[in-house]
Amino acid sequence: LNKFKYVLADGAGRNLLSGKEFFELGVEETIGLALGKMEDDKERIVCYVIDTQQAKILFSTTAKDIFLTDFVHASWARISIDTLYDGLTDRSGRILRDIKASDGSSHRLTNIGNFGDGRAWYLSAGKYGYLNTDAQVVVPPIYELAADFQNGYAVVRQNGLFGLIDPQGKTVIPIQYDGVAAGENGLVRTKKGKGTAGRGGVVDLKNQVVIPHQYDLIYEWKNGVAKVRSANKFGLLDTKGKWILQPVVTCEDMGDFVQGVEPIYTGRT
Secondary structure: OOOOOEOOEOOOOOEOOOOOOEOEEEEEHHHOEEEEEEEOOOOOEEEEEEEOOOOEEEEEEOOOEEOHHHHHOOOOEEEEOOOOOOEEEOOOOOEEOEEEOOOOOEEEOOEEOOOEOOEEEEEEOOEEEEEEOOOOEEEEEEEOEEOOOEOOEEEEEEOOEEEEEOOOOOEEEEEEEOEEOOOEOOEEEEEEOOHHHOEEEEEEOOOOEEEEEEEOEEOOOEOOEEEEEEOOEEEEEOOOOOEEEEEEEEOOEEOOOEOOEOOEEOOOO
């Protein structure tokens, strides 16, 4: 663990932190912070958060890891104390392991997701909710599963079914599908039915059907095009849910469009 030593040094190679050496040192230049890790005399990992502009240690803690990049988006950053990301810290070193909801209830953090659209999911007592960038509960832990926010929406699961919510926790796509993908261009890929028997379709953000649920798989949009598979036939959708090509091309697989060309794998050699 201590085979290599890293230091914060100036242009002349002088150690700027009173001789401190780390077995790991990562710098987040966009926020002027660095994270150094060393072992103490009890063989515990100690994390040091460093202001690189002032060459000053802001705080240290016996944590396994701190996700400094969170400070780009939020007032708090995820910290790993016992397992996973089970706490939050601010730039002064204040640590939160429990957060309070507006109803006064307290939630012990056992894992936290990525910040996106000003929200991050958190896991507490086996259920998922969402907090904002100030570590305030926006959505209490009521879901069986929850995904990171993307493009203004997040996929959640309740009672074995999936739906879509917005950053305020309002249900946008009812929690009634066997599969849901985060909204893309105002379109949401959804699935009805379990496993391989399930059929894919597309709905808009008002849950109105754009493409009926009768296809094996609808892929995500890439370069403005989404592939659609029906048995061994492929078709193509544009970003408005309009057919570029009905599923009539028989092949094993289709690649992605690059400069108007799409490779097709026939399975024959």
